[in-house]
Amino acid sequence: MNLIEYPDRELMMLALADKVASQLRRALEVEERVTLCVPGGTTPGPVFDILSGLDLDWARVWVMLNDERWVDETSPRSNTALLRNRLLRGAAALAHLVPLYAPAATPEERLEELSHGVRSALPLTVLMLGMGADMHTASLFPGADRLAEALAPDAPPVMALRAEAAGEPRITLTAPVLRAAMHCHLLITGAEKRAALERAASLPETEAPVRIVLSNATIHWAP
Ligand SMILES: O=C1O[C@H](COP(=O)(O)O)[C@@H](O)[C@H](O)[C@H]1O
Numbered sequence: 001m002n003l004i005e006y007p008d009r010e011l012m013m014l015a016l017a018d019k020v021a022s023q024l025r026r027a028l029e030v031e032e033r034v035t036l037c038v039p040g041g042t043t044p045g046p047v048f049d050i051l052s053g054l055d056l057d058w059a060r061v062w063v064m065l066n067d068e069r070w071v072d073e074t075s076p077r078s079n080t081a082l083l084r085n086r087l088l089r090g091a092a093a094l095a096h097l098v099p100l101y102a103p104a105a106t107p108e109e110r111l112e113e114l115s116h117g118v119r120s121a122l123p124l125t126v127l128m129l130g131m132g133a134d135m136h137t138a139s140l141f142p143g144a145d146r147l148a149e150a151l152a153p154d155a156p157p158v159m160a161l162r163a164e165a166a167g168e169p170r171i172t173l174t175a176p177v178l179r180a181a182m183h184c185h186l187l188i189t190g191a192e193k194r195a196a197l198e199r200a201a202s203l204p205e206t207e208a209p210v211r212i213v214l215s216n217a218t219i220h221w222a223p
Pocket of ligand 1: 038039040041042043044066067068069079129130131132133137138139
């Protein structure tokens with residue numbers, strides 16, 4: 001595993017934001033437009049705060065979540081709201097948001113139109129991922145109803161799935177799209193997730209979905 005250990009979270013967030021911005025800048029030298037794909041949840045807020053103020057041609061950056069909880073943006077569980085409040089502001093307000101949510105009772109009702117947007121933003125230039133202590137990444141949860149399909153090499157780019165541990169229904173990018181990212185960073189904090197990461201390396205992908213990126217991700221960890 002390509003693991004970088006930082007003495008504290010502040011340093012990790014600064015270093016990661018700097019790395020992501022320089023990878024995007026380099027890609028913008030040769031591409032008209034680039035895609036940054038980011039996690040939701042509790043971990044990435046500080047790196048979003050730093051990134052949003054960095055000098056970048058944000059108008060040519062498309063920003064997309066790894067996954068979304070099927071809740072309205074007014075919910076504190078909304079990853080889209082996190083993105084709007086912490087990343088798509090300041091200089092980064094010029095970036096283009098590729099939505100993973102649209103109001104409807106179930107993700108299946110909006111899956112086709114959301115997939116269309118995602119397909120037009122592929123491939124992922126820079127992918128940042130989080131991980132739960134249960135070794136899920138994006139919304140690829142162990143035990144999810146359609147996990148095997150989402151891990152398969154011929155999975156569609158986006159799928160709706162459900163898992164007991166997930167709470168709400170989820171919409172998520174699938175393994176082939178995540179694996180194909182040009183640059184991949186996995187962001188992990190704390191002792192519990194560090195132990196889960198070590199366990200994941202010897203488990204099958206169905207039990208530890210984060211395994212799908214372990215061989216090509218740079219893993220960033222701080223206590
Ligand atoms: O539900 C989710 O969980 C993971 C991990 O979140 P964290 O709160 O433990 O940082 C996150 O990466 C994913 O995007 C999110 O939807």
